[in-house]
Structures are given as structure tokens and as C-alpha cells.
Amino acid sequence: MTTQAAAVSVVRPPARTPRPGRDREGRGFRHWGLLLLAGWAVQVAVRLWMASGQTVPVATPDEAGYLFAARVLTGGPEADMSYGTVYRGGYALLLLPAFWIADDPVTIYRICLAVNALISAALLPLAYLALRRMGLSRTWSYTVGHVTALLPSVVFYAEFVLTDAILPVLVFGWLLLTHAWLTAAPATPRARVTLYGAAAGAVVAYVYASHTRGVILVIVQLGIMAAAVLFRWRDLRSTGIAAAALVLVASAGSVLNGHLLPALYPGGDNDLQGNLVRRLTSVDGYGWVLSLGTGQVWYQIVATGGLAGIGLVTVAAVAVRRGTDPRLRVLALAVLATIAGIAFATSAALPVEYRIGNYVYGRYLACLTPVLFAVGAAVLLRASLRTVLWAAAATVALAVLTASVVQWYAGDLLSRYTYTRFDFPETAFLTWNWTEFHLWQATLAGLVLLGLALVAARLPRHGPAVLAGLLVVVHLAAVTTATTQISRPLVRGLTAHTDLRGTTDLGAQRSIALDWNVPWTIRLAQFYWAWDSRGTLFDARWTPAPTNVDLVVLAWPKDVPATATWGDAPPGWKVVDSRRTPEGDWVAWRRPPQADSRHAVTSGRPRSPSPG
Template sequence: MTTAFILSTPARPVPPVRRRGAGPRLRWLLVLGWIAQVALRLWLNRYHTTPVANPDETGYLLAARWLAGGAGADLSGSTFYQAGYALLLVPIFWLTSDPWLAYRLAVGVGAVAAASAYPVAYVLLRRLGVSGRAALVLAFVAGLSPALVVFSGYALADAVLPVVVLGWLVALHDLVADGPGRRRVLAGLGAGGLAAYAMAVHLRGTVIVAVCLLVAVTLWRRLPRAALLAILASAVAGAVAGDVLNRALRAALYPGGPRDLSGLLVERLTSLEGQAWALSGAAGQLWYLIAGTWGLAGVGMAGAVTLLARRRAPLAPRVLAGALLLLTLGIAYASSAALPDEHRVGNFAYGRYLACVAVAWTLAGLLTLLRARRLPAGPARPAPTGIGLPAPAAGRRAGWRGLGRPAAAGGRWGGPLRVVWLVVVAAGLLAVTGGVTAWYAGDRLRRHAFIAFDFPEVIFLTRTPGSLDLVAASLSALALLACLAGATLVRRPGMLAVGVLALVQVAFVAHLAPAPPAPGPDWLPAPSPPGRVAVEEGVKWNVWVPLSYRVWWTRIERFRGTPPEGVCTAVVPQDAGPPPAGWTTTGARHGWATWSRC
């Protein structure tokens, strides 16, 4: 991330270095690394056979099945799950209608998508002047980040959004950096198109579109007219197409309308109490982002603010610094403002919404530490991006030295002092955001429901799976950051900090390693095809929503009182009493009972 740059001015003007593409060996290493990333995720998720994050996973899977021409469902009153991510799953339902096989394939799609962050991060690092071998290692380690590992095992949009954000940053960089006009036009199309796709995937994408258009409007005098038109046209056209698709999906699967949070959002934005909720929730998300990246996001933010304060810094890194900061703050604030009070701890400290930027900030923080410590040995030629970074060093160890030009040598804030300063700023951000969260939430952090799925990184930091300990998680994250910072102060080997981060990431992956599921009966009803299936309105949502996915051959009907004529299987509350004449009780468990007459 260019947000991570600590820049310096070359001693004298020198001609730019011609950018060289990746050699055959590096390309093969990229392919093998991507395969390794996919294989790791498939191994981690080998026991994922059915949706568990409901209603989210089921909502996306039902959308994909309907888009593929299969049976729909009635999810009226539920959160609307948009069509952008579901489009990736549509081919699965062209191949099979079996819900278990389809889910396994959806997990495979998530593994492939999340693993693709590795080559995209490599391209971004190369854009930022990092040499080939160093970029391979940095990108591979970043690909093991929790945000890319946890959600890749579920049918969730969070498996693809981090990759979309990284690709958007690459396109944004090419748009504003000096280069051929045609390349900048293509970058504009890519930046606007990826932002529009993100908007079709999730409401968080709306913030990406807003930031993208803000960049275009702000820099309209400095961008080629064709590139400016490209980014505006692709963003607007993509957003319109996504809206048309989402409207069709909404009409088909939410005939009674989805859950409407617009009134709550307006109330939050127009009242002091609502603003307190939104701002404290945003602080909690920022706290989680910093803690869940082992403090590196805090370092990256410090580097971004430093870069933005330097008016003489080149345009491309300043634009990316501002864009990533605006995107992070915008998502944190908007998502918190629209989040209803569900009496869970995740209302106050939550990491999922900012997971899409976590990988970018991990790279930003790590590069900031590495470049802050390294002292230039003499005048260096600038990187092809024109941002004052040196070309990779010549010789056998070029891959480990080609991290770009660090802060100016000497001076009061050079070298180790700058590293210490960055760690102090990151610790301060963690303390302030965590303090605001604890102050506003109070004892609700203990009284409200703690859902382990919301806190994978925190549980790893505290080894406490049943509650949130803000202080323990913060201290553990700062301890890991201190180890990373200390590793950057060691001159040999130069990439020791990357090795330390790799150990932390591998430890987190080992922490996630699954155990075989305990054998036992399924907790959902099991109607038989091809008959009609109906669910009584008194049955809880956590039964009928996942059942809508299990029943692949027909659309589940809802009824009140007596089952409709022609229905073969009726699902009723377990305390509904004996079935009507002609019906037979065929199962009862976990608050439901099934009646059958076919």
C-alpha cells in the first residue's frame, strides 16, 4: 500500500527505470503459490458441508439457485443479500441441484477467490516499487491474513471483497500514476467497474463507489479526459446494471419486502444518541481492525496520515493513502449507523465489515515498518512509479533489498526512532478506539451475547472463546507488534519481520484447524422430494430459512393453521399438538415437528 510509504527525495534527478515484467521463474512461483493458498483453504474447510452462518450463507445460496433457474424462496422480512456475489455461484447450480455438493463447491469458489488475493497483492507491491522476490514473499504472507482465511470457508461475500479492494487499488494507482493514455483509460474502466461490482455485492461497495467518484471529481483537471470518462462511465453503468439485477432478485425472493433499516439509519444520523452509537461502533470496528492485524493497521494508518501531510509527495501514493483512509472510515461509520441493536457484543466491536480492507492495511503497516528502519546507502534511482523509491538492488540479494527507498538517513527521526514512533502511534490508536468502545458499551460487553463467529482473531489473541476481553486482546496485539517492530531493527536478515509475521499467520491458521464433527442426527427436518413442502408461521427462522435451501425441488410455502391442500410435508412448532386427520407425525426435534400425508 502506498499508504505505508515513508518517502524521501532523491539526491539528484535521474531518469526513470524501465519496468520489467515478471520472469518465467517468478510467474511459475506465483502459480505454485496460488495453488498452495487454495489447497490450504480446502484443507481447513474440509468439514464444511452445510451452511452454518445463517441467514447470510443461505441468502446468498438461494439467490444463486434462483439466478440459475432453480427453486426460489420467500425471505420477506429478512436482510437482503445482493446478487453480485451470488453470480459467482450460479454455474454451481447449473451443474448440480444437490444442496450438499453445491455448498462444497461454493466453499471451493471461496477458496479460489480468497487465494487470488496473493497474485493481486503481488501486482500491487510491484506497482509500489517492491522487487519481484520480495513481493512474492510479502504477498504470500499477506495472503494468510485472517480476513482471507476465515471467510473463505463460507458462502459469504466476505470471501471476495478483499480481493476486489486490492484490485481496485491497483487500478486506482494506474489511473493516477504517470503512464500511457491507453493504460490510464483501461485503469479507469477497471477502477469504476470493480467499485460498481462491489456495490452489487454488498452495501459496503457503495462507499467504494463514493470514494472512486470523489477521486475522479477531485482530480478531474489532472486526469486525461478519456480516463475520467472511463471511470465515470464504468462506475455509473455498472451500478445501474447491479441495481437492475438486485431489483429482480428482491422481487423474486422478498415479495413482502426485505428488512428495512432506512428508518433506523435516518434516526441514527439525525440524533445525538444515534451519532453516539454510530461513532462508538465505528471506533469498535477500527479497534478490531488494528487488533486483528496484529497492530499493523495502526502503523499503516500512521504512515498514511504522514504521507497525506507531505504536500510535495507524488500524487499516486497520496491518492491511494487518502482513498484507503476514506474507505475504511466510511465503511466503519456507515455500517455502524445502519446496524440494529441485536443485543450481541458484536454491536460494539466487530471485524467483519472492515475485513475487506484488512489485507491492504496489513501490507501497508509491514511496508511502513520495513522502510522506516532501512537507511539508504547512497543515491538511488527512482522506481518506475515515479514516487521516489529506488530500483531493486543489483546482485543475488536484490529480492530482499528491493523494498523501496526508506526515510531519509540520519536526522532526529531516522531509523529506529521512526520505528518506535510508529509503534507508539499504533498503540495510541488501539488504546483510544478500545477506550471509546469500552466507555460506550459498558457492562453490555459482558451482558450481551458473545458469538464466537464474530471474534476469530480476538479469540486467538486471548484464548478465551466465551467473552470479549478488550484489554487482554489489545495487549496481545501490541506484544505481536513489538515483535514485528523489533524484527525490523535487525539488519540481517533484512526480511526477518516478514518471517515473524509468517509465524503469527501460521499460528492463527493452526488455531483454526478443524476437528472432525461429532456424529449425530441432523437438526433440520428432512422432507422427501418431489412433494410440496409448507412451514407454519410459528416455526422459528433458524429452521425454515436453512430448510429453504435444503428443499431444492420446490419453493417452500408458508401457512397459518391448517396445512394447504396438496402439501406432502408440513413443518410445525414442536408443541403444535397432534396432527389433523390424514396426517402422520414423522419427526420432532429442536422445536419443530413434521407431518406427512404422501
């Protein structure tokens, strides 16, 4: 793979000592396939345990977008998510078995999390293969592969119905396949080389069909293909087949997403493309983009205790180092281009949300974190002391520099803007604070962890084992606290604030209309609970509440009785639930039971809605 093989070319093992954990072929450990399978099962179990408390999509609107997309693809009812971010259908395809097996929302949601666990755990064998290519023994490739697969961001995001649960696996697989395609030995059968290229193209295209971040991967992959032809590393036939696989899968994904758009976004989306264009055509926009992108890089360094930073500087060294194999140089540049492209493109498209996560955020680059972490771990285990110290010093400098950029641009907004716990699973653990963000405390904690890792790796005799043990403990502690302090409280709170199942028979409600003025987190949760109901929106400021639906949910003004929220309610309609919550206040009205609820829904749409 790009960075892994690149790290091997720039980092040499110490001449005075053998590689840690020399292979024991002929003395046991012959069944590595079975050992990897058992390890994968353990990783699945860890993810299922961490996700065991999840029953409702709390990472809104993202989770709702993917769930509703899968529901539409199985012939289920639509849900109006107009004026929000468009969530693509590639990932939703993986969720379809959950909809074939179950029919109630909680069971479907839990099965989707099981699908996440099965795919996310595949990071172990991929990391194992990558570390073997970097020259680690089987024993240490397996051990460090487990450590990589337990990265907090990898496990934490698998607790939600998000593309972030599968993207690390897809990106790792893409880089391994691309490396195999470019660097295959001349004696490798042509069919196998062609298969590597076609598979890499198909994986990239599937990422494109699943998330807009895939656009960056497609551009990078096309650049790699162009270089392969230009420098005659691969012939036109092999490259053409790889390109055809990319185009075919991407085209199928575009058709799929085109089918979902009118079903879920009938009023249009939130125009992220417009944000991107505006940011890239103004000086202020470039300041925003570069600063926020820098904050994403800072997060990757600190959240991994500096190891992703060591991986990043290693890849950069390979890209600029004289004597690097040209193919590895292109792959290293591809990784750097992917990091920069995702960081800056996502920053450019982001709306101003008045939250701290605008300025420091780890989720967008989390798909590349395992790659950089594995490279960093391999450097600690294989490199000479001089090389390790050089890489560590560069990492410290990069962490301080990126933190300084964040501090300069965001300033006191880091304490004034909204702190969202979901945005900071690792840094909250490092600072032991789940209510406030502290830039420099998190930076110091991450660098202290880097120092401990350096010392552990250099301990006589058992250094690598101590390093692996240290990292496993840190990763499990971080993801456990993220689960107990973030995931489960969010589930408890959202359930208490939105669950209508105890007050009305949602199975009998075939349609539900929600007032645009009800906060969107509550709207999407109630669309979820009313699983078999078609969901529509209206704006009560301009449009009368529709009467041709079974359930209407209205915003509840302060100092107004619940029964007065719909002054001209038709005869027989009654309030079945009302709640005042920290998120917002709402009242649910139900149509008379004897009225016909098996009709088409034609609710009004807001005349001039605001995406807020």
C-alpha cells in the same frame, strides 16, 4: 495503489543498509509469473483444506441469502426470506457454475467454496504487485504477499458462501487500478490508461451489485474521478469512459437485484435504510454510530497484531503530510474515507441485536485489512528505525484510544450480551478463549504481537525472514483454531439440529412451509436441506398451517406432544421428525404420500410479523 504508493512517499529505507532480499535478476528467479501461479495454487489448497469440513451454511442468514439468490437465477425454486437483510445478486453470479454442475445442496455448497478459494487466493499476486510498487524487492514482495494472503480474516471468511470471501480481492484490485489510472506516466499509451480507469469503475460497480458496502466505494470513486478532472490529471474522455463503465455495471446490478427482490423478499426487508436514517438524525444515534465504528477500527488493529494500525497511521500521515504528491494525497484520503464510510455506515444500519459483535466487529472492514496490513509490513521492512518507532507508538495510542471508547460506550454489555464465536476468529485466538470476549486482554495480546514483530524485523541479517516466519505461524495458527473451534462445531451442531434427510424423502417434497416462530437459523437450514422445494413462511399464531404443501414445520411448545402441535391436521398428515435443540424446538409434518404434491403454493403470510 493508494496506500502502497503513499507509504513509499512517506517512508524511506534506511540509508545504511540495502533493501531486504535484493532482487536476483540474472541469477535465477526469472520466472516470477510461474512462481506466482504456483503460489496461487498453494493458497487455493490452503483454503480448500480449511473449508473441507463445511457442508451446510452456518453463517446465516447471509450464506442462505446468496445461495438462494443463485438458485433463483438458475431457475430454481424461491425461498421466502422476508423481513430479513437483502443479499444482492452480484456475488451469486459467481456461484452459478456450481448449480450447473451439481443438483444436491451439499455438492453445490462445496463447489461454491471452491469458487471462493480460486478467487480469494488471487490476493497473493495483487499483494505482490502492490508491494513492488512500494519498493520491496521481488523476493520480499512475494514473501510478504503470501503472508498477506494468509491473513486469518481472508482465509476464514473464504470458508463460507459470503461476499467477504471475494471483497478483499476486489478492493485490492480497485485500489491498484485506480492508482495506475491516476499516476500513469505521460508516455503510457492512452488506451491503457483508459482501460485502467474503466476497469476500476467496473470493479467498484460490481462490488455495489454484490453488497451494500459497495455504495461507499462508488461514492469514493466518483470523488476520485471528480478530483482527476478538476485538477486536470485526466481528461474528460478518459474520465467519462471510466464513469460510463461504472454506471453501466451498476445499472445492470440494480436490474439483477430488482429481479431477486420479489422472489426472495415478497414481504419486504428489515429496513436497514430506516435504521441508518434514524441513527443519523438523532444525538443518541450519532453516539451509537461513532462508538460502533470505532470498535471496528479497534478490531482491525488488534486482529493483525498492530500491522494494520501501522498501515492506517501511515496512510493518514501521507494524507496530511506537506509535500505529498497531490494524486497520492487524494488516494490516501480515498482509503481513509472508505474505512470511515464502511465503519460508520454499517454501524448506523445495524439493528440492536443484543450481541457483543454489535460493539466490536471485524468483518465489515476485513475487505480493507489486507491493504493496511501490506502497508504496515512494508513500513517495518523499509522504514528507518525512527519512522518505525513513530508508527508503532501511534498505533499503540490508537489501539488504547479505540479500546477506551468501546469500553466507555459498551461497558458491562461486553460481558452481558450474547457472545457469538463467529464474530471473533482472531481475538478468540489471541486470548485463547472461544466462549467470552475480553477487550483489554485482546488489546494487550495484539500489542505484544506488534512488539515481537518490531523486534523480529530488526534482527541482524535475517530479521525480515524471522518476521515473515512469525507472521505466517500466527496467521495459520489463528485460522486453524478458528476452523476447529468455530466453523466445524457450527456445522456439526446445525446438521444435528436441522437435517431432515434421514427421516423423509426431501427429493419428493416440492414445497415446504415453515412456521415463523421456528428460529430463523433452523428455518433457513431446512430450506437448504429441502433444496428442490419452494420455501414459504406462515405465522401459526395468526394463520392456519397451509395444507397445499408437501411438508410443514411447526414450532414445538414445551410440555406438548409432537403430535399435538397441529390440532386440526388434515387426515393422513403425520409427524416425520421432531427435535428439541438449543436453537429452538420444531416438528415436521408430511402430507400423505398419495396426495398430489405438484401444485402451486399459496401459503398464508403473517398478518403482523416481527423481524425478530
